[in-house]
Amino acid sequence: MAFQPNPGDEIIINGITYCIGTHPAAPGMAYAQVGRQGAVYQLVPKSGDLSSAMALKIFLPKFRIPSLxxxxxxxxxxxxxxxxxxxxREVLTPERNAELIAQYPDLLYAVVMPWIHxxxxxxxxxxxxxxxxxESLKLATALAGVGSAMEQRGAAHTDLSAPNIIFNGAESLVLELVDVEQLYSPRLDPxxxxLSGSPGYASYEHLRSAGNAWNPYADRFAGAVILAEMLCWCDREIREAAWGESYFDSNELQEQGxxxxLMLEKLEKLWGAQVAELFRRAWNxxxxxxxxxxxxxxxxLKGLSAEGDKDQAEQLTDEPSSKISSRLVALPSTIESFEQPELPSNTAAYGKEAKAALLMERARQLEHAGRLDEALQIYREAHGQAVAGGSLAHELAAAIAELEEPTPEADPEEGGNPAASVVVPEIAASSEGKTRSARAEKRWFVRWPILAAAAVLLLGAAALLAVLNGEGIFGSKNSSSSKTAATQKIEEEQQIEANQKAAQAAAEAQAQAKANANAEAKAxxxxxxxxxxxxxxxxxxxxxxxxALAAxxxxxxxxxxxxxxxxxxYKRQVAYNNYLAWKKERDERLAKEKLAKEEAARKQALERELKEVERKRKEKALQKQRQEDVVLMIAYYNSAYNAQKTGSADTARSYAMQFLEVYDKDPKYYVKxxxxAKRVGHIYKLIQKSTYELPNV
Structure with missing residues (x-):
């Protein structure tokens, strides 16, 4: 009877009663999974404890091998x-499970093993x-751990593929391998x-040498493909690009498709160059x-797990903002207590310079708080992150130059006038020496028009004092004594007006000079x-x-x-094609040679058979002839005897000669x-002596 159980059917194996499990997605069907070598049924103990469930693997007739x-x-x-x-695992054998196998012949050499949830x-x-x-990293690390433990023991699964890897969803991830009938180990027989590997995971070498793929290295290529799948499955583009039951189509393995x-790009982007290089090595x-x-x-992978930093985890998500924030370097310890601002909305426009924009915002807050040294440090760090020659770099350079400028102080030469030390803002110079020379030159251009205006004002003041003291500018007090008081008053008013105009002109000249200096400095x-x-x-x-040249x-x-x-x-393919052609030619030649040998052997056998038949025919004919000759010789002897009795000696002698003629044909046979034999002696005697009387024999 074929083994076709229904859910809940009981079966006793080695004294333990099991029930066939129910498929969780199809309540009316038995819980079974079909593979290339057979089907696996879930066996639940009669107590109903699913944690103790077992798996019953029933092989196809081709794979029911006693060596299991x-x-x-x-x-x-x-x-x-x-x-x-x-x-x-346990194997059902005729010795231990004869009754069960007699009931269900399909169970011959079936295997009972733990059910992997x-x-x-x-x-x-x-x-x-x-x-x-x-989760991707945990899965990949778990698989790498299992593979490493097997390699250290010289073992290999040899058919590593997606359906043969089972894991649970618990917090402490457990990963198990199934379908281990092809397991390689130095302790196991081939x-x-x-099997030639699974589609989507078997390498070119694996497919080419299916019979030689049973070795300790057989899992490395398939393992690399599955590890790459696991590591990249957190990326939406990878999931959307997957072929079907595996990420790669079996026809594109080890091709530069x-x-x-895409897989190589995502591995390097998400997990770094080391992981990408491992996959590249396996692929090529x-x-x-x-x-x-x-x-x-x-x-x-454990190195990635040990880092455990938030940057890496955030970098692997699909939100671009977390990618930016996760790559920001830590600020110096001097500003750890400063409240870190959120990334301003306008920094998104900076693209690759978003980090520099964020650092600039932090420096501005420090600057407003009066912490200028710390602000200058952050401005410099932001300037290093900005693109050279860009607008953000110029803005940061101006901020740095402003903070590096010394605080304005009263210049004794300028009478303590603060306007004398006004500094025109400029973009920071490339070196400290150049900055100092630019500042000194700038201060000179600002000061000289102010000094000239001050000289004009001093001259005007001196003239005014001279008038008030009764002296002209070019004359003495005696020369003006004849002037009336009214005339003096008019002259004084005119002088005051002239002085005012001179002062106004000096002020205008000062403003113009200042404007010119600013324009020159700006230019x-x-x-x-x-x-x-x-x-x-x-x-x-x-x-x-x-x-571009490097690229x-x-x-x-x-x-x-x-x-x-x-x-x-191509060379390997040509060599392989040549090998196939040579093999085909050799096989055809060997087949022809074999056919020719078989034909020659058939002809030889036929010739031998014909010769044997001819020999037997000749032997039979000879035997017949000999029998006839024996009868003839007896007749000649009797005729010679009768002729002698009738007195015809010549006739008797003639019959004796005819007897010997027949006898001499094969004397060695006839003598036996x-x-x-009992007549030939008498015949010889009669030939030798004609008077000899032949006896009646």
Whole structure:
């Protein structure tokens, strides 16, 4: 009877009663999973304890092999290895389970092992299940740990694929491998049937040498592909680009296709260059031994886990704002107590300079708080983050120059007039010496018109005093004594008016000079800024050209490498095609030679058969002839005897001669014939002596 159970059916195995489990998604169906080698049913203890559930794997007839018994006994030592619980198993044999197997012949050499609860990695891929970054990292680290533990024991699954990896959703992640019938170990015998790997995970080498894929390195390529899938599954683009039951189509493995390039880009962006390099090594490897070991993967992934920083976790989410904030460096300890502002909304316009914009906002707050040294430090840090020659860089340079300018003080030479030390704002110079010389020159241009105006005012004041004392500017007191008081008053008023006009002219000259100085300083600052901008633009263009040349060179190198790889692959393909052609020609030649040999052997056998028939025919004919000759010789003897009795000696002699003629045909044979042997002696005697009388025999 075929084994086709229904949910709840009871079955007794090795004295334990189990019930067939019910499929969670189809209540009326038995809980079973079908694979390439057979089907697996869930066995629930009659007590209903799901944690003690077992799995009953029933193999297809092709895979029901008696050696499974010995294999399972040898595999049990690996049951304690993390991820290999299913290695603890029992095989149903005719010796121990004869009654059950007689009832259900399909159960011959079926395997009972622990039931692994959880989801397969294929479930995650086919349902496009979204993972968080930390979940991706946990899964990949768990798989790398299982693979590393197996490698250290010289073991390999040899058919590592998405449906053969099961994990639970608990906080303490547990990952297990199933379908371990092809497990490689130095302690195990090679399987009678070697599978060629699973689509989407088997390397070119694995597919090419299906019979030789049973080795300790067989999991490295497939493991690298699955680890990359797990690490990148937190990215929406990767999920959307997935082929189906695996991320890669089986036809594009180890090809430089779009999915590979996207995967490599995301690995480097999300997890760093080390992880991307491990995957690149595996992808371009023509020999599984050159693929990274699971130990190498584990070291890098545990390094990512050990960092545990918030930056990495935020960087792996899909929100761009968290990507920006997660990359911000820590500020110096002197401002740790300062309240950190949120990123202003207008900094989004700065793009790549968002970090510099945020640092500038922090420096401004420090500046408003009066903490100028700390503000200057942050301004400088922001200036280092800004793009050279950009508007933000110029703004930051101006702020730095303003804070670096000394506090204005009264100049004794200018009579303590604060206006004498006014400084025109300028963009920071490229060096401290240049800044000092620019400031000294700027102060001179501001001071000289003020000094000239002061001289004019002093001259006017002296003239006024002379008038008030009764002296003219060019005359003495006696020369003006004849003037009337009215005339003196008019002259005094005129002099005052003239002095006022002179003072006004001096003030206008001072203002004009100040304006000219400001214009000159502004023009000079603009010229310096323009020169600096042009120099920065020239440098930027040169850098851009260098980057373009480097990118072109890298592109050419990559193209040359790809071309070399394609040529190498083409050479291998040509060599393989030549091998196939040679093998076909050899097989045809051997077949022809075999056919010719068989034809020659058939002809030889036919000839031998014909010869044997001819020999037998001749032998039979000879035997017949000999029998006839014996009868004839007896007749000749009797005739000679009768002729002698009738007295015809000549006639008797003639018959004796005829007897000998027949006898001489085969004397060696006839001498052994009793009838002829007892007559031939008498015949010889008669020939020798004609008077000899023949006896009647």
């Amino acid at each position: 018994v010995h294999q399972s006994e040898m595999m049990e030592r690996y049951a304690s290895v993390p991820g290999l619980r299913v290695c603890k 959880g989801y397969t990695w294929m479930d995650v891929i086919t349902t496009q299940q979204e993972l968080k970054a930390e 399987p009678e049937f070697s 779009s999915r590979y390039k 490897s023509l020999d599984a031994r050159n693929c990274p070991t699971f130990g190498e993967w584990l070291v890098v 000079r600052a603009e010229a310096e800024a323009k020169t600096k901008t042009e120099a920065e633009e020239t440098k930027a263009k040169a850098d851009e050209q260098q980057r 072109q060179k890298l592109k050419e190198e990559q193209q040359a490498k790809q071309k070399a790889e394609l040529e190498e692959k 014939n009793a009838k002829v």
